[in-house]
Each structure stands twice: as structure tokens, then as C-alpha cells.
Amino acid sequence: MKAAILHPNRRNLSIENIEIPPPKPKEIQIQVKSCGVCGSDVHLVLHGHLKPNQFPCVPGHEVSGIIEKLGEEVTKFKVGDRVVLGAGTSCGRCIHCQSGRENLCSQTGVRGFDSWGGYAEFANADEKDVVRLPETIPFDIGGILADAVSTPYHAVKFRGNLQVGENALVIGSGGLGIHAVAICKSLGALEILVADIDEGSLENAKKFGATECLLLGKGENLGKKIQKMGKTVDIVLDFSGHMETVTSIFRITNRGGRIVLVGIGRSPLEIPIPFYLIERQISILGSYGSDRRALPDLISLVENGDLNLKNSITDILPLEKANEALVHLDEKIGHPIRFVLSP
Numbered sequence: 001m002k003a004a005i006l007h008p009n010r011r012n013l014s015i016e017n018i019e020i021p022p023p024k025p026k027e028i029q030i031q032v033k034s035c036g037v038c039g040s041d042v043h044l045v046l047h048g049h050l051k052p053n054q055f056p057c058v059p060g061h062e063v064s065g066i067i068e069k070l071g072e073e074v075t076k077f078k079v080g081d082r083v084v085l086g087a088g089t090s091c092g093r094c095i096h097c098q099s100g101r102e103n104l105c106s107q108t109g110v111r112g113f114d115s116w117g118g119y120a121e122f123a124n125a126d127e128k129d130v131v132r133l134p135e136t137i138p139f140d141i142g143g144i145l146a147d148a149v150s151t152p153y154h155a156v157k158f159r160g161n162l163q164v165g166e167n168a169l170v171i172g173s174g175g176l177g178i179h180a181v182a183i184c185k186s187l188g189a190l191e192i193l194v195a196d197i198d199e200g201s202l203e204n205a206k207k208f209g210a211t212e213c214l215l216l217g218k219g220e221n222l223g224k225k226i227q228k229m230g231k232t233v234d235i236v237l238d239f240s241g242h243m244e245t246v247t248s249i250f251r252i253t254n255r256g257g258r259i260v261l262v263g264i265g266r267s268p269l270e271i272p273i274p275f276y277l278i279e280r281q282i283s284i285l286g287s288y289g290s291d292r293r294a295l296p297d298l299i300s301l302v303e304n305g306d307l308n309l310k311n312s313i314t315d316i317l318p319l320e321k322a323n324e325a326l327v328h329l330d331e332k333i334g335h336p337i338r339f340v341l342s343p
């Protein structure tokens with residue numbers, strides 16, 4: 001099959017023909033129809049900040065397609081089914097996996113890092129990580145549900161526990177943050193404030209439901225900026241991983257507020273805890289990936305028209321343009337939201 005491959009010590013992908021193994025007994029093999037290009041793929045390929053668990057590496061964890069082959073023990077699917085592959089992989093046996101919280105599994109992995117992903121004509125996946133995609137949802141939208149939408153959904157719904165009528169602040173409106181905005185809107189947030197250092201990304205955020213866009217200058221204090229506007233928030237979703245920005249927003253977080261950290265920055269977060277955080281009972285929560293609840297929920301929200309992702313796909317590109325997509329995403333050329341590859 002044709003695949004975009006990362007070799008050791010290389011800062012780009014090469015398009016090559018490789019042999020994909022047949023599906024294992026509990027695996028399915030799909031013909032890939034769409035694979036989203038994520039910011040973490042930029043860190044994997046262009047910068048080398050993230051490392052794959054094996055070489056050669058086929059990236060891609062936002063994968064949708066049509067089932068082509070079944071392992072002999074697969075029971076839930078048939079050849080020809082339209083499906084999305086979950087972005088995370090897990091052992092399937094531990095207490096967390098058994099209770100449906102796969103992203104707490106100690107052997108959790110990411111498709112395209114720990115196994116071959118969707119920058120290829122075909123991909124294999126364990127049937128436990130596969131969800132059926134209805135005809136009404138196109139493959140490009142289906143693919144990005146696996147990470148760009150499900151990761152913020154987990155953060156907003158299951159970690160932040162957003163309630164109808166609450167005010168939200170989203171820090172960072174890239175591929176994940178922008179979908180946090182859309183999810184806050186679909187789950188009934190009243191005000192949705194969005195902060196970013198990039199004006200074009202904020203323009204995008206307006207299309208997804210931001211009620212207030214805050215352009216941050218270098219070193220500017222976000223908390224003070226929001227305080228001056230006379231606003232406070234109940235839930236904060238941080239996709240920046242930027243320590244000064246995160247600590248600045250304590251002052252505008254309401255009693256009972258939740259600060260959900262999703263973004264991982266270059267340097268570790270060292271958070272001073274002011275006493276009023278205790279008094280106001282503010283929670284600081286980590287959120288990583290998503291579990292098996294996210295994809296079925298999101299598929300229903302999209303099907304029912306409660307979550308509008310029509311602006312999510314910036315462009316659909318052939319596999320040969322994978323490197324170009326990564327560079328455009330990295331340099332924010334044209335302020336892309338999601339490029340998807342159609343192998």
C-alpha cells in the first residue's frame with residue numbers, strides 16, 4: 001500500500017509502498033478514506049518533539065474509512081461498514097479499560113505513534129477501538145471526531161462538567177481549542193470567551209460560537225484583561241500549556257469553577273496556589289484524550305444538528321501533500337483549522 005512514512009532522523013515524510021500485515025484475530029482492516037492532520041503530527045514529523053514508539057512510523061490518528069478485511073474473531077463489524085478509528089489505543093484488560101476509561105490505562109497509546117496510523121491507503125485497528133459512522137456524516141468530519149473534537153469534548157463534558165448557562169473561557173483556538181468552543185456552544189454555555197495570540201485563529205473562533213475574542217499581546221496578562229472587562233468564568237479550557245497565562249486566570253474564575261488543562265507546553269507548569277482557590281473551591285483538572293463515551297456522543301450530536309462542524313475542514317489533500325499540510329499547519333498559513341488527507 002501507499003503510505004507517508006517517517007524514518008529516523010528525518011524531518012519530513014516520504015511516500016513509499018509498504019506491506020501492511022493482515023488484521024490480527026480481533027482486528028479489522030480499513031481502506032482509509034480520510035485522515036486529519038493534527039498539531040501533534042507537526043511535533044512528531046517537523047520538530048521531533050514527540051517520538052514514535054517504532055520506525056518506520058506511519059502517522060495519523062484521525063482516521064475514518066470502509067472495512068476491507070476482518071480478523072477471524074471480529075464479531076461487531078462486517079466488510080463494507082463505514083467506521084471511525086478511536087485515536088487512543090489501550091490494553092483492553094485493566095480495571096480502567098474494563099470500566100470504559102481507556103485513557104487512564106497505563107498502556108495507553110496513540111494511533112500513528114504506537115502503531116501505524118492513517119497516513120496510508122489502509123490501516124488496522126482492534127475492533128474495541130472502532131465505532132460505526134452513519135451515512136449522514138462524511139468521512140472527513142468522521143475522521144476528525146477521533147481527536148480534534150473528542151479530546152475537547154472529554155475536557156468540556158467529562159472533566160469540566162460544563163452546565164447549561166455557565167460562562168466558559170477557551171485559551172488557544174487551534175484545532176482542538178476551536179472545537180472546544182463549538183462544544184461549549186452545543187452544551188449550552190452562555191458566554192464563550194476565547195483568547196489567542198493569533199488574530200486569524202480568533203476570526204475562526206467567531207464562526208464556532210465565540211461570544212468574545214481576546215487578542216493577546218506578548219506577555220499580556222489575560223486574567224487582568226478579562227477582569228477589566230468586568231467578566232468572570234465558571235470553566236476554563238486551556239490548550240496553551242502556558243504557565244503565566246494559566247495562573248493569570250485564577251482571579252476571574254468563579255466559586256466552584258473548574259480549570260481544565262489540556263495543552264502541554266514546552267516547559268512544565270509550576271502553579272502557585274493562592275488561598276482563595278481553596279476558599280472558592282476551584283478545581284484544577286488534567287484532561288488527556290478521551291474514552292469510549294466520546295465518539296458515540298459526538299456522532300449523535302452531529303447527526304442531530306446540535307454540533308455544527310461545517311467550518312472545520314480547511315482543505316482535503318492527497319497523501320502526496322502530507323508534508324505541505326504539516327508545514328501550512330505549523331506556520332498557520334491561511335489560518336487552517338483541519339487539513340485532512342484522502343489517501
Ligand SMILES: [Zn+2]
Binds near residue numbers: 039040061147148
Ligand atoms: Zn491529535
Ligand SMILES: [Zn+2]
Binds near residue numbers: 092094
Ligand atoms: Zn488498560
